[in-house]
Amino acid sequence: MAWARRILRVNLTKGTCTPEPLNMEWARDYLGQRGLGTKYFVSEVDPKVDPLSPDNKLIFATGPLTGTMASTGARYSVITKGALTGAIACSNSGGHWGPELKQAGWDMIIFEGRAPEPVYLYIENDSAQLLPAKDLWGTTVWHTEEAIKKKHQDPQIRVASIGRAGENGVLYACVVNDLHRAAGRSGVGAVMGSKNLKAVAVRGTKGVGGIANPAEFMKVTFEKKKVLAENPVTGQGLPTYGTQVLMNVINEVGALPTRNHRDVQFEGARKISGEAMHEKRPTDGKSNLVTNAACFGCTIACGRISRMDKTHYTVVNKPEYWGATGGLEYENAWSLGCANGVDDLEALTYANILCNEDGMDPISFGATVGAAMELFDLGLIKEEEVGFPLKFGSAEALTRIAEMTARGEGFGKVIGLGSKRLCAKYGRPELSMSVKGQEFPAYDSRGIQGMGLTYATSNRGACHLRSYTVASEVLGIPVKTDPHSPEGKAELVKAFQDATAVFDSSGLCIFTSFAWTLADIQPQLQAACEGEFSLEKLNEIGERIWNLERRFNNAAGFTRQDDDLPPRLKTEPAKTGPAKGLVNQIDKMLPEYYQVRGWTPEGMPTKETLARLGL
Amino acid sequence: MKVTLKLYATLSDYLPEEARKTNQVPLDVPPQTTIDQLIDQYRLPPGLVHLVLVNGHYVPPGMRARQALHEGDVLAIWPPIAGG
Numbered sequence A: 001m002a003w004a005r006r007i008l009r010v011n012l013t014k015g016t017c018t019p020e021p022l023n024m025e026w027a028r029d030y031l032g033q034r035g036l037g038t039k040y041f042v043s044e045v046d047p048k049v050d051p052l053s054p055d056n057k058l059i060f061a062t063g064p065l066t067g068t069m070a071s072t073g074a075r076y077s078v079i080t081k082g083a084l085t086g087a088i089a090c091s092n093s094g095g096h097w098g099p100e101l102k103q104a105g106w107d108m109i110i111f112e113g114r115a116p117e118p119v120y121l122y123i124e125n126d127s128a129q130l131l132p133a134k135d136l137w138g139t140t141v142w143h144t145e146e147a148i149k150k151k152h153q154d155p156q157i158r159v160a161s162i163g164r165a166g167e168n169g170v171l172y173a174c175v176v177n178d179l180h181r182a183a184g185r186s187g188v189g190a191v192m193g194s195k196n197l198k199a200v201a202v203r204g205t206k207g208v209g210g211i212a213n214p215a216e217f218m219k220v221t222f223e224k225k226k227v228l229a230e231n232p233v234t235g236q237g238l239p240t241y242g243t244q245v246l247m248n249v250i251n252e253v254g255a256l257p258t259r260n261h262r263d264v265q266f267e268g269a270r271k272i273s274g275e276a277m278h279e280k281r282p283t284d285g286k287s288n289l290v291t292n293a294a295c296f297g298c299t300i301a302c303g304r305i306s307r308m309d310k311t312h313y314t315v316v317n318k319p320e321y322w323g324a325t326g327g328l329e330y331e332n333a334w335s336l337g338c339a340n341g342v343d344d345l346e347a348l349t350y351a352n353i354l355c356n357e358d359g360m361d362p363i364s365f366g367a368t369v370g371a372a373m374e375l376f377d378l379g380l381i382k383e384e385e386v387g388f389p390l391k392f393g394s395a396e397a398l399t400r401i402a403e404m405t406a407r408g409e410g411f412g413k414v415i416g417l418g419s420k421r422l423c424a425k426y427g428r429p430e431l432s433m434s435v436k437g438q439e440f441p442a443y444d445s446r447g448i449q450g451m452g453l454t455y456a457t458s459n460r461g462a463c464h465l466r467s468y469t470v471a472s473e474v475l476g477i478p479v480k481t482d483p484h485s486p487e488g489k490a491e492l493v494k495a496f497q498d499a500t501a502v503f504d505s506s507g508l509c510i511f512t513s514f515a516w517t518l519a520d521i522q523p524q525l526q527a528a529c530e531g532e533f534s535l536e537k538l539n540e541i542g543e544r545i546w547n548l549e550r551r552f553n554n555a556a557g558f559t560r561q562d563d564d565l566p567p568r569l570k571t572e573p574a575k576t577g578p579a580k581g582l583v584n585q586i587d588k589m590l591p592e593y594y595q596v597r598g599w600t601p602e603g604m605p606t607k608e609t610l611a612r613l614g615l
Numbered sequence B: 001m002k003v004t005l006k007l008y009a010t011l012s013d014y015l016p017e018e019a020r021k022t023n024q025v026p027l028d029v030p031p032q033t034t035i036d037q038l039i040d041q042y043r044l045p046p047g048l049v050h051l052v053l054v055n056g057h058y059v060p061p062g063m064r065a066r067q068a069l070h071e072g073d074v075l076a077i078w079p080p081i082a083g084g
Helices: A024-030 A033-044 A097-103 A141-151 A188-194 A214-230 A232-252 A274-278 A330-336 A345-358 A362-377 A395-407 A419-425 A449-457 A489-506 A510-514 A518-528 A535-556 A567-571 A586-597 A607-612 B009-014 B035-041
Strands: A006-011 A016-021 A058-062 A076-081 A088-093 A108-112 A119-124 A127-132 A158-161 A175-177 A181-183 A197-203 A289-293 A303-306 B002-007 B024-028 B051-054 B074-078
Touching: A006 A127, A016 A127, A024 A033, A024 A535, A033 A058, A033 A076, A033 A088, A033 A108, A033 A489, A033 A535, A058 A097, A058 A188, A076 A097, A076 A181, A076 A188, A088 A175, A088 A188, A088 A535, A097 A158, A097 A197, A119 A141, A141 A158, A141 A197, A141 A345, A175 A188, A214 A232, A214 A518, A232 A274, A232 A289, A232 A303, A232 A330, A232 A510, A232 B009, A232 B074, A274 B009, A330 A345, A330 A362, A345 A362, A345 A395, A362 A395, A362 A419, A449 A489, A449 A586, A489 A510, A489 A518, A489 A535, A489 A586, A518 A535, A535 A607, A567 A586, B002 B009, B009 B074, B035 B074
Parallel strands: A006 A108, A119 A197, B002 B074
Antiparallel strands: A006 A016, A058 A076, A058 A108, A076 A088, A088 A181, A119 A127, A158 A175, A158 A197, A175 A181, A289 A303, B002 B024, B051 B074
């Protein structure tokens, strides 16, 4: 029983904190974290709820392997109805916060209601209390974390909080822990802000006990760490270059969305790539990248720690940004750079720092700026509205609008609504590069067909982390498939989706999947948890979670029409590169996918499928 | 014939120093030069030759000894890498 077997229910309206036993029957069927948190959520919340109303709930959930000695056991998820999407939201973060919660003796926290005034939750092992946060409201994530640690005189407290973006109604606000790790997508931070909940601070000193078979668990986790260390991707590639090594790869294969998906290759990609982060700057002789970093218990260490050039225009008189901090990952470099045509590495680093400091999802923020730049280019957004020209390629425009959005100032308020609402406001809804209201990440589905199906069917809106078929279609992991062909992608996407749901429910990081399969996770879960967790059962759990999320979305009003891509990707062929002339063939793949899933042609799980999965 | 060789990530070290800032070097090679011949010429360690693209198209390991380059081709190579 790697679960702590205890959850904390926090009623923000009443100001109460109540422990409850974990539903162990559900734990066996949904594992933990994403799966189990979603089971609690859909069992308690009306799918039609307004995401920003007190009736929405917000769940912070760990997995059975969170906080254990399993490699990458650092993960927790935030589950709610997304402010950006109105769909089920589940955002996953690493760092140290999740293990700290587990070590305090809790599997999960369920927040309900809305506090009359700003508060934060402080947990110290068994003790949990809501404390006033009026003095923290209006401040950044970074300030909040420091202030809470000072107040409790304990630097080892772990803090997950929102910045000003979450307070100001930025619909893609995120929850940030450990300064620069984030439950990033779908606006979980906006939901937290709507509840007047500024932070969740945790100190846990109890350790994670209750491993079902400790000797076997030690043996198998050691063996699996060896697999990660000996694999060239997880042992060398990710620690050295991080995810940013993909910038030049995806540009070369012609699937790098550029200038709001007008183009599929970016002429400035090399200048903002992982390779560029390693190079010495002519200004100060130092590289942007300082070192790599690991989350709790991680033996991969893909994180980037960067330090800005003090002479760069963005920080020249701002010493608070001169220290080493979380640097650019591939997704952020893409969204802040390629999506806007900006190739100034230091400017992207600065914009990324602002996203961390004030809690904004850089993918949705950057992509929304890209949409705004296209609207500006078309003459629909005027310079007078913004205060300066919002031109593609302008680093100054990007960094100024980042400051304004984080602080809720001027045109930043409009950017904070996300691209769907922005483009609708200016009469061009088709220019929002999104699905279910959530912006695409860094892969153009004209050049990687399976990612089109991934985006269209992702339960939380467009997302690469629900089925990362790039691994197969571009990188050849576990087997190489043709990125330009829609054939077989329905089966591929379903397999990735179900397996990913298990990874996301275990407490482990999805990046282990570059070296591990479910067959590597299975013995770790089996040694840690009571009961039977065979490979067959894990596959069933993954499929059950996917269908559970789907049913919530269906009940919330999402239909087949929402499993679609913007017209640009279906009708405007890629202009350059190996995918030149191609569009995404979603209309061919989607019916096949519904069939493979055991859903009706309208995208509803059939009674037989639901019965088979025990739903 | 003229081709372009691009080497990325840790393979950048195998480029001439002046080419590392761009990760690419223009080459003049004999007609019918194969991918493997160019890999051998640059003494790239086999364990680091993982993802091989010609003009952005993937070339599987079994084809690299046979596939000849053509005028204007761009050969790009990465060690084992991934991201997300």
